[in-house]
Amino acid sequence: xLIPLLFAAVAEGDGDLIRRLRxxxxxxxxxxxxxxxxxxxxxxRRIVRDPSAAEDLTQETFxxxxxxxHLLDEARTSLGAWLLTVARNQAVDFLRxxxxxxxxxxxxxxxxxxxxxxxxxRLLLNADRAKRLQRAFARLPERQQQVIELxxxxxxxxxxxxxxxxxxxxxxxxxxxxxxxxxxxxLVADPIS
Amino acid sequence: xxxxxxxxxxxxxxxxLLEAPELAEAREHLGRGCPRCQxxxxxxxxxxxxxxxxxxxxxxxxxxxxxxxxxSVGARPAGRFGMAWLPWAAVAATLVMAAWLGNDRxxxxxxxxxxxxxxxxERQRLGFLQAMVDLVxxxxxxxxxxxxAAPAQGRVYVNAERGVLLMAANxxxxxxxxxxxxxxxxxxxxxxxxxxxxxxxGGTGLHLRPGPVEVALVAAxxxxxxxxxxxxxxxxxxxxxxxxxx
Numbered sequence: 001x002l003i004p005l006l007f008a009a010v011a012e013g014d015g016d017l018i019r020r021l022r023x024x025x026x027x028x029x030x031x032x033x034x035x036x037x038x039x040x041x042x043x044x045r046r047i048v049r050d051p052s053a054a055e056d057l058t059q060e061t062f063x064x065x066x067x068x069x070h071l072l073d074e075a076r077t078s079l080g081a082w083l084l085t086v087a088r089n090q091a092v093d094f095l096r097x098x099x100x101x102x103x104x105x106x107x108x109x110x111x112x113x114x115x116x117x118x119x120x121x122r123l124l125l126n127a128d129r130a131k132r133l134q135r136a137f138a139r140l141p142e143r144q145q146q147v148i149e150l151x152x153x154x155x156x157x158x159x160x161x162x163x164x165x166x167x168x169x170x171x172x173x174x175x176x177x178x179x180x181x182x183x184x185x186x187l188v189a190d191p192i193s
Numbered sequence: 194x195x196x197x198x199x200x201x202x203x204x205x206x207x208x209x210l211l212e213a214p215e216l217a218e219a220r221e222h223l224g225r226g227c228p229r230c231q232x233x234x235x236x237x238x239x240x241x242x243x244x245x246x247x248x249x250x251x252x253x254x255x256x257x258x259x260x261x262x263x264x265s266v267g268a269r270p271a272g273r274f275g276m277a278w279l280p281w282a283a284v285a286a287t288l289v290m291a292a293w294l295g296n297d298r299x300x301x302x303x304x305x306x307x308x309x310x311x312x313x314x315e316r317q318r319l320g321f322l323q324a325m326v327d328l329v330x331x332x333x334x335x336x337x338x339x340x341x342a343a344p345a346q347g348r349v350y351v352n353a354e355r356g357v358l359l360m361a362a363n364x365x366x367x368x369x370x371x372x373x374x375x376x377x378x379x380x381x382x383x384x385x386x387x388x389x390x391x392x393x394x395g396g397t398g399l400h401l402r403p404g405p406v407e408v409a410l411v412a413a414x415x416x417x418x419x420x421x422x423x424x425x426x427x428x429x430x431x432x433x434x435x436x437x438x439x
Contacts, residue, residue: 026268033259041254043245055258062262081242088245133240134247152244157210180204180237187240 014079021069029066036080037062040087047091047153057094061087092155136186144179147172194218196229203230203237260320261327265403267388325401328355337414337435347398349414349435353406357387357414361398361433367391367418374419375400376427378434380412387414389423411437 020028347361390400415431
């Protein structure tokens with residue numbers, strides 16, 4: 001079952017929410033949760049698979065929006081995109097600590113606050129492109145779907161995937177590259193003007 | 194590697210999963226401001242966000258989670274804490290009457306709206322309770338007695354990650370226009386405001402100051418009587434103090 005794109009109708013109010021978060025209005029966190037809580041929880045739960053941990057991590061994600069609201073640009077930041085990125089980072093950090101694996105997470109932490117996240121609101125407003133992405137994913141060969149899910153939901157490097165799947169590293173890299181190229185081409189086929 | 198070869202790899206880079214030697218190559222391109230690679234990274238991040246938001250199966254979070262989150266940012270439930278009794282019977286009677294009379298979309302809508310508002314309040318209260326239980330039950334929480342202001346008595350629970358919970362009994366009556374204010378008293382410097390609370394039934398007091406606390410820097414938790422709305426600094430001598438020790 002695929003989650004419908006939840007953000008198309010609500011991204012418009014993100015600027016006001018950011019202002020209210022910065023003004024330390026607790027009710028703004030409630031509205032933020034009402035808009036994005038289910039999507040965040042669904043993503044975290046998918047990654048950690050532990051309901052209790054998923055609750056804690058979802059809470060941490062929204063607390064982070066509260067404590068880091070000063071870093072958000074009310075004119076450009078997509079709260080949905082920002083929350084999902086934070087949620088994934090929290091979830092994979094949890095998995096990493098539980099499994100005692102170390103990754104170079106510096107790139108991801110940097111990107112979480114990076115201005116490149118700004119302006120994604122336009123993208124998230126385009127539900128049609130999201131549906132095409134979902135269909136493109138569904139059309140991928142099984143092995144390519146598998147490596148995509150291992151990357152997005154289990155935070156495995158290609159080396160770790162090769163070990164898990166008992167395949168040569170070169171084979172896994174080929175699958176991953178092909179999958180990402182297919183999905184990327186689906187997105188750029190109809191670029192946002 | 195050239196930009197074409199890196200283009201397909203920025204999705205992994207954005208997830209923090211790109212490994213050597215491709216990671217070094219990507220960083221080198223981005224570090225020198227390659228516009229093609231900057232654009233590829235942006236597209237990859239866009240795709241990642243859409244993937245994260247589109248591929249997870251829908252799962253409903255627990256009903257109490259919203260209240261927990263609100264409690265952790267200091268949102269107080271409406272009304273006096275102490276679990277005001279929900280007039281379910283009165284609202285239910287309204288629903289039954291409306292159905293019996295057979296007319297009442299308007300009354301039904303009003304009743305439903307009231308029920309939803311009350312349910313929302315209860316979720317907040319539940320979340321508040323959950324936050325308190327979590328703090329008290331956490332292994333790292335310290336418990337310290339409040340004193341010395343008999344007959345007033347109580348204790349504080351201090352947790353570096355979750356905050357400070359105060360529970361008191363036999364609190365003095367408050368004059369009109371006054372409230373209790375909690376303070377974090379540092380080892381050096383002026384007391385820091387830590388929230389306001391009132392006097393509950395029978396002289397009880399319950400107050401949660403959520404969020405991280407630098408426990409090593411706090412000498413004591415204190416309570417004083419202040420004007421309604423609180424003060425930035427104590428205007429009366431704190432009458433309840435819980436020293437945290439060295």
